[in-house]
Amino acid sequence: MSGLTLEGIHKTYGDVVALRGLELTAAEGELLVVVGPSGCGKTTALRVVAGLERPDAGRVLIGERDVTRLAPAKRNASMVFQTYALFPHLTAGDNIGFGLRARRMKRAEVTLRVREAAALVRCEEVLDRHPYELSGGERQRVALARALARHPDVFLLDEPLSNLDAQLRVETRAEIESLHRRLGATMLYVTHDQVEALTMGDRVAVMRDGSVEQVGTPEEVYAAPVNRFVARFIGIPPLNILPVTHRGGRFLAGPFSFAMRGNDERLARRPLELGIRPEHLVISTAKGNAVATVALVEVAGPETFIHVDAAGHRLIVRAPGSMRPKLGSELLIGVRRANTLLFDAETGETLS
Amino acid sequence: MNPPGRWAPRQGLVASGGWRHLPAALVAATFVFPLWFMLSGSLREAGLPPPRTPELVPWPLAFGNYERAIELVDLPRYALNSLMVVGLAVPLTVLFASWAGFAMSQLPKRTAGVMVGVSLVALMVPVTALLVSRFALFRLLHLTDTFVPLVAPSLMGTSPFYVLLFYWSFKRVPGELFEASRLAGYGSLRTWWRVAMPLVRPVTVAVAVLAFVFTWSNFIDPLIYLFDERKFTLPLGLRSLAQLDPQNFPLLLAGSVMATAPVVAAFLYVQRHFLQRHRGVGWLGR
Numbered sequence A: 001m002s003g004l005t006l007e008g009i010h011k012t013y014g015d016v017v018a019l020r021g022l023e024l025t026a027a028e029g030e031l032l033v034v035v036g037p038s039g040c041g042k043t044t045a046l047r048v049v050a051g052l053e054r055p056d057a058g059r060v061l062i063g064e065r066d067v068t069r070l071a072p073a074k075r076n077a078s079m080v081f082q083t084y085a086l087f088p089h090l091t092a093g094d095n096i097g098f099g100l101r102a103r104r105m106k107r108a109e110v111t112l113r114v115r116e117a118a119a120l121v122r123c124e125e126v127l128d129r130h131p132y133e134l135s136g137g138e139r140q141r142v143a144l145a146r147a148l149a150r151h152p153d154v155f156l157l158d159e160p161l162s163n164l165d166a167q168l169r170v171e172t173r174a175e176i177e178s179l180h181r182r183l184g185a186t187m188l189y190v191t192h193d194q195v196e197a198l199t200m201g202d203r204v205a206v207m208r209d210g211s212v213e214q215v216g217t218p219e220e221v222y223a224a225p226v227n228r229f230v231a232r233f234i235g236i237p238p239l240n241i242l243p244v245t246h247r248g249g250r251f252l253a254g255p256f257s258f259a260m261r262g263n264d265e266r267l268a269r270r271p272l273e274l275g276i277r278p279e280h281l282v283i284s285t286a287k288g289n290a291v292a293t294v295a296l297v298e299v300a301g302p303e304t305f306i307h308v309d310a311a312g313h314r315l316i317v318r319a320p321g322s323m324r325p326k327l328g329s330e331l332l333i334g335v336r337r338a339n340t341l342l343f344d345a346e347t348g349e350t351l352s
Numbered sequence B: 001m002n003p004p005g006r007w008a009p010r011q012g013l014v015a016s017g018g019w020r021h022l023p024a025a026l027v028a029a030t031f032v033f034p035l036w037f038m039l040s041g042s043l044r045e046a047g048l049p050p051p052r053t054p055e056l057v058p059w060p061l062a063f064g065n066y067e068r069a070i071e072l073v074d075l076p077r078y079a080l081n082s083l084m085v086v087g088l089a090v091p092l093t094v095l096f097a098s099w100a101g102f103a104m105s106q107l108p109k110r111t112a113g114v115m116v117g118v119s120l121v122a123l124m125v126p127v128t129a130l131l132v133s134r135f136a137l138f139r140l141l142h143l144t145d146t147f148v149p150l151v152a153p154s155l156m157g158t159s160p161f162y163v164l165l166f167y168w169s170f171k172r173v174p175g176e177l178f179e180a181s182r183l184a185g186y187g188s189l190r191t192w193w194r195v196a197m198p199l200v201r202p203v204t205v206a207v208a209v210l211a212f213v214f215t216w217s218n219f220i221d222p223l224i225y226l227f228d229e230r231k232f233t234l235p236l237g238l239r240s241l242a243q244l245d246p247q248n249f250p251l252l253l254a255g256s257v258m259a260t261a262p263v264v265a266a267f268l269y270v271q272r273h274f275l276q277r278h279r280g281v282g283w284l285g286r
Helices: A044-050 A094-102 A109-119 A136-149 A165-184 A194-200 A218-223 A229-231 B019-042 B063-070 B075-106 B110-125 B127-140 B147-156 B160-172 B175-184 B188-199 B201-216 B220-225 B234-244 B251-274
Strands: A004-013 A016-024 A031-035 A058-064 A075-079 A156-157 A188-191 A203-208 A211-216 A240-247 A249-253 A257-258 A272-276 A290-300 A303-310 A313-320 A330-334 A340-344
Touching: A004 A313, A016 A031, A016 A044, A016 A188, A016 A203, A016 A211, A016 A218, A031 A044, A031 A272, A044 A075, A044 A165, A044 A188, A058 B147, A094 A136, A109 A136, A109 A165, A136 A165, A136 A188, A156 A313, A156 B127, A165 A194, A165 B127, A188 A194, A194 A203, A203 B175, A211 A218, A211 A229, A229 A340, A240 A313, A240 B127, A249 A272, A249 B175, A249 B188, A272 A303, A272 A313, A290 A313, A290 B220, A303 A330, B019 B251, B063 B075, B063 B251, B075 B110, B075 B147, B075 B188, B075 B201, B075 B234, B075 B251, B110 B160, B127 B220, B147 B201, B147 B220, B160 B201, B175 B188, B188 B201, B201 B251, B220 B234, B234 B251
Parallel strands: A031 A188, A031 A203, A075 A156, A156 A188
Antiparallel strands: A004 A016, A004 A058, A203 A211, A240 A249, A240 A272, A249 A257, A272 A340, A290 A303, A290 A330, A303 A313
């Protein structure tokens, strides 16, 4: 096992820039989740590591080895495709052993390795079946086993859960995590689902427009996003954003106002925005809370998302599921300054 | 109908009842009559005046026409020659057409598009337009009166149409499968053989059958390139038969039956591949 490093990777397709100077490092044995909206270049990054795309500039290192110019098979990286890419004409077992036969491994050894890989993802009983005879979950396991059988240095997973139904997705998510722990393998996991990113990743890399915005532990990206984009991308429902003005030593943001302190004076020289996560908006009758009118109530089982209008702004409040305010009724909402994020309105950068 | 209380899934295209076979039967009948009259005609006593109306079964049955046809013209030898040409041309056609199609399917979209355009243009050039120049070429190479000119087109897939057939079929295979093969360490050739070809088996069979029929019944090329009677292929043999005794049509028909039988047999043998069980969209992973 070894780590993985991407250094200054550039990749363009015609006029479209897919990756611009991508820098990314996954430590040995780390599960690094790359997350971002569609078109941010995350899949391209994975394909560059796999060797399916050749970068225009930059280097790919697996361990200490520079593999930028190496053929895909020589990189010792296994990829699990979003669509699994199982060979329809081969049985599950032959699919798992496909890469091994390519390396002219002896039949007996292939059998052994296939069994071992199948056991790891618990799909031994389907080895004799063809992909069209397998359920979605079983295909997923076979695809994972095919990646495992090669004993790669690095696992590359391209949205492996996106074709599964919700329940299976949660199960498989846990299984991939436990697989990662048992193998201690370096994994690069690409997804557009921030829930997957936060729950699975040792670290999370948030990508936008071909480069990484922030890399950090799930707690870091959630609690201390470097900019507005990361703050909005991580979290459901997304962050509320309010324009900020200041008057008489106070910040005014929508219905809220805070006393300025410390270096706030200096910050206030540029246009600012305030970010408040829906879970940090508190409904209470505490002094100084703002009046908000209920505009929409989304019931989501254990919690309720209440869309409110306050001082001309639409805000989303995350409330306990027991809470069912009437449409048009009024609530008092408040937020603690410590729970807000302050952004430079022009650059989107987080200010502290 | 199912007995009451016993549910069975509707069978989609395979509707119950014989009615759905009716259109197919009508079409088949149209094509069967000429074949039937060829067969019945070949069994008609030689020397009788031709019948006013087509007769379904001649009487008495005269199998002598077959013997006589072989006596007059060395049909077994010609059949062997035809078999040799076909035996070379069909595998080569499949090989080169699938290679070309596979290569095209792996090219960037724009390049492949240009090649499809070129292939279509090539497809529209009538074969006869090139007869003279091709003949000149093979004479220059001293290859006339050999089987080479008959087999040579297969080195280009015989027809751009076959190349396009393969190209379109490979195009329909999800690209990830070829990528997965590359990741596993297979080069283009082994990917073609291990992944691409098994996935388009019905197309391979179709191209093989088409190439077989084309080569087997090819009349113009042997006529132009072959001079030595011992190298003649079956279509030329049939022509000889027609020329030797123009009045004796049962004789010609007997020869025709002998020439056609292998084609029909070959088709009957491979048609089960066309009817290969539909495997669904397993590879899509959805």
